[in-house]
Amino acid sequence: MSLLNWIKNALQQDVPNNPAVFELPGEAGQLLAALRHVIDPEVGSDIVSMGLVRGLELDGAAARLRMTLTTPGCPMAGYLLSEVEQVFAAFGIEVDIDLEFEPPWSPAHMSDQGRADVEAGE
Amino acid sequence: MKADPRLLLPGRLVAVPVAGAVLAEALAWGLAAAPGTLSPAWYAVPRLLSAVHLLTLGALSLSIVGFGWQLVPVVTAEAPPPWFEGLARWVNRLAAPGVALLCLGMLGQPPHPVTVLGATLLVGTLVLRSGGVVVLLLRARGRPAVRGWLLAAELCLLVGLGLGASLLAGRLGHPVLPDPIGGIGWHAALLLLGWVGGWIGGLGSVLLPMFAVAPTPRSGALGLAGLLWFGGLATGQVVVWSLGAVVLVASLLWSVHRRVQRRLSVGIATAVCGLVGLLALVGASGRATSPTVAAVALVLFVLPVLRGVTLRIGPFLLWSHHLAQDLRRAPPVASLVPRWPARGAGALAVLGGLLVVGGLASQQFSIGRLGAGLAFLGTLAHGAVLLTAAVRAALARNRLDALGGTEHP
Numbered sequence: 001m002s003l004l005n006w007i008k009n010a011l012q013q014d015v016p017n018n019p020a021v022f023e024l025p026g027e028a029g030q031l032l033a034a035l036r037h038v039i040d041p042e043v044g045s046d047i048v049s050m051g052l053v054r055g056l057e058l059d060g061a062a063a064r065l066r067m068t069l070t071t072p073g074c075p076m077a078g079y080l081l082s083e084v085e086q087v088f089a090a091f092g093i094e095v096d097i098d099l100e101f102e103p104p105w106s107p108a109h110m111s112d113q114g115r116a117d118v119e120a121g122e
Numbered sequence: 123m124k125a126d127p128r129l130l131l132p133g134r135l136v137a138v139p140v141a142g143a144v145l146a147e148a149l150a151w152g153l154a155a156a157p158g159t160l161s162p163a164w165y166a167v168p169r170l171l172s173a174v175h176l177l178t179l180g181a182l183s184l185s186i187v188g189f190g191w192q193l194v195p196v197v198t199a200e201a202p203p204p205w206f207e208g209l210a211r212w213v214n215r216l217a218a219p220g221v222a223l224l225c226l227g228m229l230g231q232p233p234h235p236v237t238v239l240g241a242t243l244l245v246g247t248l249v250l251r252s253g254g255v256v257v258l259l260l261r262a263r264g265r266p267a268v269r270g271w272l273l274a275a276e277l278c279l280l281v282g283l284g285l286g287a288s289l290l291a292g293r294l295g296h297p298v299l300p301d302p303i304g305g306i307g308w309h310a311a312l313l314l315l316g317w318v319g320g321w322i323g324g325l326g327s328v329l330l331p332m333f334a335v336a337p338t339p340r341s342g343a344l345g346l347a348g349l350l351w352f353g354g355l356a357t358g359q360v361v362v363w364s365l366g367a368v369v370l371v372a373s374l375l376w377s378v379h380r381r382v383q384r385r386l387s388v389g390i391a392t393a394v395c396g397l398v399g400l401l402a403l404v405g406a407s408g409r410a411t412s413p414t415v416a417a418v419a420l421v422l423f424v425l426p427v428l429r430g431v432t433l434r435i436g437p438f439l440l441w442s443h444h445l446a447q448d449l450r451r452a453p454p455v456a457s458l459v460p461r462w463p464a465r466g467a468g469a470l471a472v473l474g475g476l477l478v479v480g481g482l483a484s485q486q487f488s489i490g491r492l493g494a495g496l497a498f499l500g501t502l503a504h505g506a507v508l509l510t511a512a513v514r515a516a517l518a519r520n521r522l523d524a525l526g527g528t529e530h531p
Binding site: 007037038039041042043044070071072073074075076077078079080083101104106107108110115118119 | 129130131192195196197198199200264328331332333335336337338372380381382383384438439441442446447449450452454455
C-alpha cells in the first residue's frame with residue numbers, strides 16, 4: 001500500500017455494511033414509500049433515500065420503526081420525528097420510533113436517489 | 123432512544139451574543155483602519171490593543187459563547203438541565219457589556235479604571251459559563267475525542283483569562299507576572315489557539331460533516347490531533363503543535379473532500395478558507411515576528427472559520443425556530459441566505475485579512491489599513507446577510523401562517 005493510500009485509510013472512518021432499508025414488501029413497503037415524503041430540510045433528500053430508516057415492523061395498527069439521524073443531538077430531530085409520526089397516523093397506525101446511532105450514519109448509507117437529490121438541490 | 127425536542131434551545135440565547143460579535147468585529151476593523159492604529163509596537167498603542175480585544179473578546183468569544191449554548195447539547199446529544207438556560211441568559215446579559223467596558227477602558231493610556239469593571243464582568247461570566255459547559259461535557263457519553271478537545275479548550279480559557287487579568291493588573295501598576303512580554307505570548311496562544319482553536323477543532327469534526335453531508339473524520343485521528351495540538355501548546359513546542367494542526371486540517375479537509383454535496387455552501391467554503399489559513403499559520407510559526415503570527419492566527423484562521431460557521435449555522439437555526447413546525451411546506455434553508463452578498467462579504471473579509479497580514483509583515487501600514495477597511499466593509503455585509511436571513515425567515519413564517527394548517531400526504 002502506498003503512503004498516500006495509507007494516510008487516506010488512516011483518516012477515513014470505517015463504514016460497516018449498510019444497515020439502511022430502501023424497499024420492503026407489502027404494507028410495510030407502502031409505509032416506506034410514504035416516508036419518502038419526509039424530507040430532511042438541510043440535505044434536500046427524503047429520509048429513506050438518505051439511509052436513515054433501518055427497519056420497520058408492522059403488527060396490525062401498531063408499528064415499530066428503527067431509524068437513525070445524520071448526527072446524534074440534531075436539534076431538528078423532534079420536528080423530523082413528528083413528521084414521521086404524522087405519516088403513520090395518516091395510515092391509522094401508531095408508530096413507536098426507536099432511534100439508534102450504532103453504527104453511526106454515513107453518506108455511504110445513502111441510496112443513489114438520495115445522492116442525486118442532494119446534487120439536484122444545489 | 124427517543125428524540126428530545128428540548129435539544130433546540132431558545133433562539134435568543136444564540137442570536138444576542140452572535141449579534142454582539144458582529145458589532146464588535148465591525149468596531150474593531152473600523153478602529154484598525156483609522157490612522158495611527160496599526161503599529162509594530164502594537165502592545166503600546168491603546169487603539170490597537172482595544173481593536174485586537176474587540177476582535178478576540180468581542181467577535182470570537184461572543185461567537186463561541188452564543189453558538190456554544192446550542193452546540194454543546196448537540197455534542198452531548200442530551201437536552202441540557204434547566205439551569206443551563208438560566209446560566210446562558212445571565213452570561214449573555216453580562217458578557218457583552220463586559221467586553222464593551224474592557225475595550226473602552228483600553229483606549230486610555232494607562233487603561234481607564236472602567237477596564238477593571240469590564241474585566242471582572244467578562245472573566246466572571248466566562249468562568250461561570252465554562253463551569254456549566256464542563257459539567258455537561260463530563261456528564262455526557264460518546265464522542266470522546268470531540269469532548270476531549272472542548273474540555274482542553276475550556277482549560278486553556280481559564281488559564282488564558284488568568285494571564286489576561288495578570289497582564290491588566292501589571293498595566294494598572296500592580297505587576298504580577300515576572301515576564302509580562304512572555305505572558306502576552308502565552309495569553310494570546312492559550313486563548314486564540316487553545317480556546318478558540320480548541321472549539322474549532324472539536325466542533326469542526328461534528329459540524330463540517332453535518333452540513334456538507336460528509337463522512338465523519340476518524341475519532342483516532344481527531345484524538346491524535348488533539349494530543350499534539352494541546353501538548354504542543356502546553357509545552358511551547360511549536361513543532362508538536364504544528365503536527366497536530368496538520369493532522370486536524372488533513373482530517374477535516376479529507377472529510378469535506380468526500381462530501382456528497384458537490385457545491386460547498388458559502389459558510390462551509392469560508393470555514394475551509396480558515397482551515398487553509400491554519401496551514402499558513404503553521405508555515406509562519408517560528409519564521410515570522412510574533413505580531414505577524416498573531417495576525418495570521420486571528421485574521422486568516424479563526425475569524426474566517428467562525429464567520430463561516432455563523433453563515434452556515436445562523437440561518438439553519440433561524441429556519442429551525444421559524445419554519446421547522448411546517449417541514450412539508452417550508453422553503454429550504456438555503457433560500458434564507460442571499461448568496462452573492464454572502465460571497466461578497468466572505469471575499470472582502472479574506473482579501474482584507476490578507477492585506478492586514480501583508481501590511482503588518484512588510485511594515486507597510488497603509489496596506490494594513492486598506493485591509494482593515496475592506497474587512498470592515500466585509501463585516502457590515504456579513505451583518506446585513508444575517509439580518510436578511512432573519513427577515514426572510516420571519517416573512518416565510520408569516521406566509522405559512524397565512525396559508526394555515528399543515529399538509530399531509
